[in-house]
Amino acid sequence: MKLNATILYSCVDDEREEASTLPSEISPPAPASIIVGYAFTSKKKKSFLKPKFIRLARNKGIQFVPIDLKRALSEQGPFNIVLHKLEGRDWSQVIEVCALNFILVYESNGLVLLWNFYCVASFFQSHSISYFPLKDYQRLHPEVTVVDPPEAIQHLRNRQSMLEVVADLKLPESYGKVCTPRQLVISKNPTSVPDEVVKAGLTVPLVVKPLVVDGSVKSHALFLAYDHISLSELEAPMVLQEFINHSGVLFKVFIVGESIKVVRRFSLPDLSETDISTNSGVFGFPRVSGADSSADDVDLDPAVAELPPQPMLEMLAKELHHRLGLRLFNLDIIRQKGTKDLYYIIDINYFPGYGKMPDYEQIFTDFLVSLVQS
Ligand SMILES: Nc1ncnc2c1ncn2[C@@H]1O[C@H](COP(=O)(O)OP(=O)(O)OP(=O)(O)O)[C@@H](O)[C@H]1O
Numbered sequence: 001m002k003l004n005a006t007i008l009y010s011c012v013d014d015e016r017e018e019a020s021t022l023p024s025e026i027s028p029p030a031p032a033s034i035i036v037g038y039a040f041t042s043k044k045k046k047s048f049l050k051p052k053f054i055r056l057a058r059n060k061g062i063q064f065v066p067i068d069l070k071r072a073l074s075e076q077g078p079f080n081i082v083l084h085k086l087e088g089r090d091w092s093q094v095i096e097v098c099a100l101n102f103i104l105v106y107e108s109n110g111l112v113l114l115w116n117f118y119c120v121a122s123f124f125q126s127h128s129i130s131y132f133p134l135k136d137y138q139r140l141h142p143e144v145t146v147v148d149p150p151e152a153i154q155h156l157r158n159r160q161s162m163l164e165v166v167a168d169l170k171l172p173e174s175y176g177k178v179c180t181p182r183q184l185v186i187s188k189n190p191t192s193v194p195d196e197v198v199k200a201g202l203t204v205p206l207v208v209k210p211l212v213v214d215g216s217v218k219s220h221a222l223f224l225a226y227d228h229i230s231l232s233e234l235e236a237p238m239v240l241q242e243f244i245n246h247s248g249v250l251f252k253v254f255i256v257g258e259s260i261k262v263v264r265r266f267s268l269p270d271l272s273e274t275d276i277s278t279n280s281g282v283f284g285f286p287r288v289s290g291a292d293s294s295a296d297d298v299d300l301d302p303a304v305a306e307l308p309p310q311p312m313l314e315m316l317a318k319e320l321h322h323r324l325g326l327r328l329f330n331l332d333i334i335r336q337k338g339t340k341d342l343y344y345i346i347d348i349n350y351f352p353g354y355g356k357m358p359d360y361e362q363i364f365t366d367f368l369v370s371l372v373q374s
């Protein structure tokens with residue numbers, strides 16, 4: 001047992017330190033009726049757990065407590081709610097901690113059984129299968145609401161599966177049509193890519209995106225490809241997605257449970273026929289639609305600025321919430337240039353940068369209260 005503990009606990013030290021500087025822990029805590037355990041990267045903690053939010057939440061009896069990734073989850077808490085967003089590497093550390101947790105829980109049942117449970121966890125890990133024992137924690141502690149289920153989040157950690165869900169939707173088109181750009185997954189390294197692209201009937205330019213989205217900088221490193229041939233320079237696994245002209249404006253639709261907020265961001269500019277025929281090669285491009293690219297207070301052509309219709313977004317959010325089994329995500333939506341109502345979803349992010357969403361403090365506080373009430 002102890003041996004496992006030594007192997008399993010090898011995790012970020014600055015996490016605890018930073019957490020201890022949160023305002024809720026500086027001033028004497030008000031009596032809290034909702035304890036929210038959180039496991040965040042330090043980046044997420046900084047952008048999400050801002051002082052104003054913590055104050056507002058505290059006034060509603062909500063207290064945020066960092067989950068210590070070095071200790072078994074069952075030894076911590078009690079929590080009413082668990083929020084989590086960690087990078088790939090950190091997630092696997094949580095997996096290991098939880099594997100130990102599992103062993104502890106079953107201790108009284110004897111060694112053979114214990115060992116088996118550990119083996120199951122190791123097997124899943126070594127085969128890169130989604131095995132995230134927060135699920136087991138949830139089973140052992142049904143009174144705790146884990147937001148969101150790890151296996152549901154897995155869908156959004158792959159740029160193919162994230163959009164498949166959208167492609168399967170059959171929404172009424174009364175307010176607009178929602179689809180996804182045509183795309184091709186390249187799994188292996190890629191001399192045959194140009195042929196595959198032609199065979200799949202994809203037209204250039206293409207946006208090239210890493211297949212896996214694990215929160216790392218690399219998973220956000222995107223390229224624009226003007227020809228098929230140069231694609232073999234890029235590293236698989238990747239997704240090749242047709243570029244859609246959309247007047248350089250993107251809509252970020254933030255979903256928090258039942259609430260929806262839309263913001264406008266700048267995006268890649270349109271590409272003309274001349275751009276397409278005169279350029280060749282692949283070009284990396286930086287994050288163009290980050291929080292610092294707001295287009296909310298900019299003088300735009302009203303036809304470009306017009307937000308997607310609210311009833312369409314409500315249907316979409318409800319359906320995706322249901323199908324994905326997630327409550328915290330955002331959608332990147334673009335409207336094809338020259339159309340009034342043809343929309344493409346190009347990206348879905350789990351637990352996005354809510355810290356820049358207008359009124360997130362109130363919306364999130366209400367969400368957390370509603371979780372406990374329901
Ligand atoms: N199919 C497309 N057609 C046109 N522009 C696109 C397309 N896909 C992506 N873009 C542009 O590239 C940007 C980044 O793409 P995407 O959102 O897929 O990447 P990401 O790294 O997942 O971003 P995020 O920071 O939102 O997670 C978009 O904001 C948009 O400007």
Ligand SMILES: O=P(O)(O)O[C@H]1[C@H](OP(=O)(O)O)[C@@H](OP(=O)(O)O)[C@@H](O)[C@@H](O)[C@@H]1OP(=O)(O)O
Nearest residue numbers: 043044047215216290291349350351352353354
């Ligand atoms: O940094 P921002 O506030 O812009 O938030 C970004 C967030 O970073 P964070 O984890 O620090 O919140 C990113 O998370 P990772 O995939 O890298 O884990 C990703 O979700 C982006 O889509 C978010 O941008 P948004 O979609 O909200 O504009």
Ligand SMILES: [Mg+2]
Nearest residue numbers: 289332347348
């Ligand atoms: Mg995006």
Ligand SMILES: [Mg+2]
Nearest residue numbers: 213347348349
């Ligand atoms: Mg994304």
